[in-house]
Amino acid sequence: LGAESMKLLLIGDSAVGKSSLLLRFTDGTFEPHLNPTIGVDFKVKEMVLGGILLQLAIWDTAGQERFRTLTPSYYRGTQGVILVYDVTRKETFMRLTSWLNELEMHATRSDIVKMLVGNKIDKPDREVDRREGLQFARKHSMLFVETSVKTQHGVQCAFEELVIRILQTPELWDKDMQKKGVELEWSEANTVVASSCSPYCSVS
């Protein structure tokens, strides 16, 4: 049986840690000095959930305006979006609404699953409370996790919760996968994965 592929997209302001989050998830590493992304980057990661082999294609986009290209094309077919802000820079939180507007404008599927990630919680100079993040997520029907790519806190959870939610959204799949998605909802593996993340995640 072949792997089911899933397309995820990382968006958010420059230097909030999108590339770092992806690198931590796919390679398990952290780099204190990472260059800004130019255009788009792309990584593939395999994951087994509830007995289904998934091939995650994760697109990492440039936060800096001058490095952004072909915007509509990388939104095409995306099933899940991770919108990242930096808890130590309030302005990255204030710009979340405009990121959501861009998503609305370009997403080709209406039931796209959204995960809000407040990153860099290891740093002492926090400017955005966990409560504020949670409120924003609730208001916009998003999943929510706070992370530190540096310490790894919440990183696995962010991706797993998003993937599980996508699997539970039949509208995002073709007929064949819809059947498996329903089975997955009942599978024990799914329950285990979901509950191991629950301290960090909130579902709107």
Ligand SMILES: Nc1nc2c(ncn2[C@@H]2O[C@H](COP(=O)(O)OP(=O)(O)OP(=O)(O)O)[C@@H](O)[C@H]2O)c(=O)[nH]1
């Ligand atoms: N302390 C700390 N630093 C982090 C964390 N995550 C990322 N960084 C650092 O923040 C800087 C920016 O991270 P990137 O991953 O390049 O940010 P980006 O959002 O991909 O930026 P663009 O490519 O410009 O959109 C890097 O120097 C990272 O090492 C974190 O959780 N804690």
